[in-house]
Amino acid sequence: MKDEVQHINLKEKFRGYGYKYTEQRQQVMEVILQHWQLHLSSDDIYEFLREKGLNIAQSTVYRTLVMLERIQAIRKVDLSEGYTRYEICSHEDRVHHHLICSQCGSVIDLHSNLLEDLENEICSKHDFHVKNRCFKFYGKCKKCRGQLEDK
Template sequence: MAAKQEEWKDEYQKICELLRHHSYKLTPQRQTILKAFLENEDQHLSAEDTFMMVKHNYPDIGLATVYRTLDLLAELGILQKNDFGDGRSRYEFNRKDEHHHHHLICIKCGNVSEFDGDLLESLEAEIEKRNGYQVVDHDLKFYGYCNKCKSTLD
């Protein structure tokens, strides 16, 4: 657990430096939101989810502030903004140094989980070879039923 907290602290410092580099203040609201994402780094949080998490530690924060902060963090490349087709944007850390992952979205309960393993690398290479097109990113989502919901379909 101590190693994880050190990792969070390092990540937090990098983000703070990036914000300062772009002349943004590190307000208490932004600090609280960043900490919520660091503590829930495996989650795909909406603005509403984030608001519910942070309002306990920072009761004066408004939902509009959360939306603005999430959009700013996405604009700076700190967070990745995702659309999973449920009418709410979800955010997760943009891990440029990690291997690409894909999302599995349950169409019954809305649960979002990740599928590690980039099966599209060979397809990207083929596209580049055949078309001379340089692929810089891709986004793949699978929609279906999670194990829990699948068992209730019968």
Template sequence: MKATLIQQIEDICNTRGVRLTPQRKRVYELICNSPKASSAYELLDSLRETEPSAKPPTIYRALDFLMEQGFIHRVESTNSYVSCNSCHDKKHFSHLLICDQCGSVIELQDSDLIALLAEHAKQHNFAIHNHVIESHGTCPSCKK
């Protein structure tokens, strides 16, 4: 699965004419391999295992690129990052379910919810450019 995701984002980058550097690719792999959302500093610590000289700007540049391309999401409430289920769409809206106990994140995409939000915004003559919907709770594993 991971190899398929990596190949998918490599192909997308080639199509878009953007460069997936080895560091960007490694940061993406670290995010994909994590069972929970990862903070920038957790990612930096992991990156330093293979690149001891990596500094905070290194990780933030990689995260900015990956978010700009739509390959990852920033979990605003925990200031962390997760891989995106629809990395082929450069920009889309999602709803994140965040477990407060283990930190796992489930990404949902619901066109009915997005349409409802758009309709509410339209009623108020408001143009939505970006939104983040995050719901906190307990995942099935932690409920046991």
């Protein structure tokens, strides 16, 4: 049901921006929704679509990502890897940060008021207004730390 609601909202958003909500664009968004926790790159999305047996051009994936970002369905995530990943936007979603495993590359979304409180304190102290922020914490996830202990 949630996916149906998501697609109805996307159709409306696409129409609001003068775009058509085609089958290929729907398939791109479905891959993003199915693998939301992975913060996929455009190449990852393309490969998932190919694995599903869909004949879709990589340029179509790129253009769809640009449109999805423009209508604020997704946003770019820069994890300092030399390429862009994407994550789903939602109205309930506040700015969040990421925990990145330096061994397996997994990404965990971090929602914490502690960082917001710290930002407010710093801005107040320096009379500064933040327009954008991104904290990235690098380390090893529980799974990778467990693998080291097993050896």
